[in-house]
Each structure stands twice: as C-alpha cells, then as structure tokens.
Amino acid sequence: MGEASEPIIKIFGILDITAEVITMLAIIAVVAVISLIVTHNLKERPGRFQNMVETGVEYLDNFFTDLLGKKNARKYFFFLGSLFVFIIFANYSGLIPGVGISRYFKAPTSSLSVTLGLGIVTFVFLQVSAISAGAKHYIKHFLTPIVPLLLLDELIKPASLALRLFGNIFGEEMVIENLYELLPIGAPIIMMALSLLFCAIQAMVYTMLTSSYLQEFIEE
Numbered sequence: 489m490g491e492a493s494e495p496i497i498k499i500f501g502i503l504d505i506t507a508e509v510i511t512m513l514a515i516i517a518v519v520a521v522i523s524l525i526v527t528h529n530l531k532e533r534p535g536r537f538q539n540m541v542e543t544g545v546e547y548l549d550n551f552f553t554d555l556l557g558k559k560n561a562r563k564y565f566f567f568l569g570s571l572f573v574f575i576i577f578a579n580y581s582g583l584i585p586g587v588g589i590s591r592y593f594k595a596p597t598s599s600l601s602v603t604l605g606l607g608i609v610t611f612v613f614l615q616v617s618a619i620s621a622g623a624k625h626y627i628k629h630f631l632t633p634i635v636p637l638l639l640l641d642e643l644i645k646p647a648s649l650a651l652r653l654f655g656n657i658f659g660e661e662m663v664i665e666n667l668y669e670l671l672p673i674g675a676p677i678i679m680m681a682l683s684l685l686f687c688a689i690q691a692m693v694y695t696m697l698t699s700s701y702l703q704e705f706i707e708e
Contacts, residue, residue, distance in 0.1 A: 508602050514593070515577045548572060551692075555699040560706060564699075565615055572695045575606070575653070581688035582661055586667035597657045597690075600650070605666055607650030610698055611642070617706035628707070645701055649694055654689050 497505040526541045534542060548569050552561035575597060582595030596602040618626045630638055664679050 506562035507592055508596045508599045511579070511581055511593050515574065515581065515596075519573060545569070552699060555696065556706070558705055561620065564574070564617065564702065568695055568699060571606075571610070571698065572691050573693055576688055576691035577659055579690055582657065583687070595657060595661065597653055598661050600654045603650040603654040606653070610649060611646035614645075614698070614701055614705065615642075617702055618627050618680055621706055651695060652693055653690060657687070660686060
C-alpha cells in the first residue's frame, strides 16, 4: 500500500523510471513552460494569463510574509514557493481522468516513497537554513542534556510531514475508487469536486508547517 509503481524503464539497470517519476517530470515541464511563457514577455498591463500567475505569486508571497515576516519570506520564497507549487500540481494530477489507473501516470504524492523524499528535502533545507541563519545558535541549540530528544524531534518533523501528505492523498484516492465501484454515477464526481479544495489545503498545510519549523530556528 502506497508503494511506488513497478518500473517502466530501467536506465543502466539501476535507475528505475516509474509512473510517479514520469508524472513528476511532466509537472516540472508544465511549470517550466508556464514560467517561460509568463516571463518571456512581461507587460505593465498584464493580460489574463499573466495576471492569473501574478495573483498566485502575490498570494504565496503574502502567505509566507504572514508566517515569516517580509524579509524572511522573500529570502526563502524560492524553496517554499517551489515546494507549494510542486505539491499542489502533484496532488491535482491525481484528479486527471485515467491517471490513477494508468500504468504510465500516477499522482506522485499518493506514493510514500515520493512524500518521504519530500520530507528528506525539507529536512535538509531546514538544517541548512538554520545553520546559515546562525551556526553558533544552531550548535548551542543541541548542547543540552536532552539532545537525544531534540535530535528525535528534528527527525520526526519531516517524517510527520511526509506521512500526513501521503496518508491524506492516498486515502482520498481510495475513497474515490471505492465510491466509483459502489456508485459509478454521482458520488465520485462530488468527491472529486471536494478534492479540488482538499488538494490545495494539503499543499498549504505542508508548506505552512515547514515555514513554522523554519521560524522556530530563525527566532532562536
């Protein structure tokens, strides 16, 4: 349950390309194309598409500013914003008809291996950011008799983020699939409509908790 799909392609006999990897590459390509289109011909009076993207970026900027303050929000926006965009695209990819049952495409965040990978990336980001914010304070943070508990706490944070994201997205897919088997018409459509909001909330919660953990280090 929640394991990565069977390898579709093997590169050099050691690197497995699964449905999740293909979907992630597709997401990266889509986001890259959108970014190129928007930034290639920026206008003072934006068109509808540019205005939509700018509104999204502005919303994220305000969201992180409320959590971290303007200076830190701008400093860490590249990682936090990219994290949010990737997760929400990955979540929404599972709502595309045929993705869940396709051999070549699968929502990345419905796989535990992918969410654990995100957790590891988040863990590294938090530690590097904390050290860059103040190495002495970072070291002093662990120079206490309860250092084993502090180390355990740092490891639990990314693990809980990964398990929470995986559990919610995987559970949502299972509910939609079971509803489809019980009532093919009606119920799955309602559930998918609710999922549009649910997937966005999961991306928001993940980045909000990451920002909160980051803020703890910055304050110290």
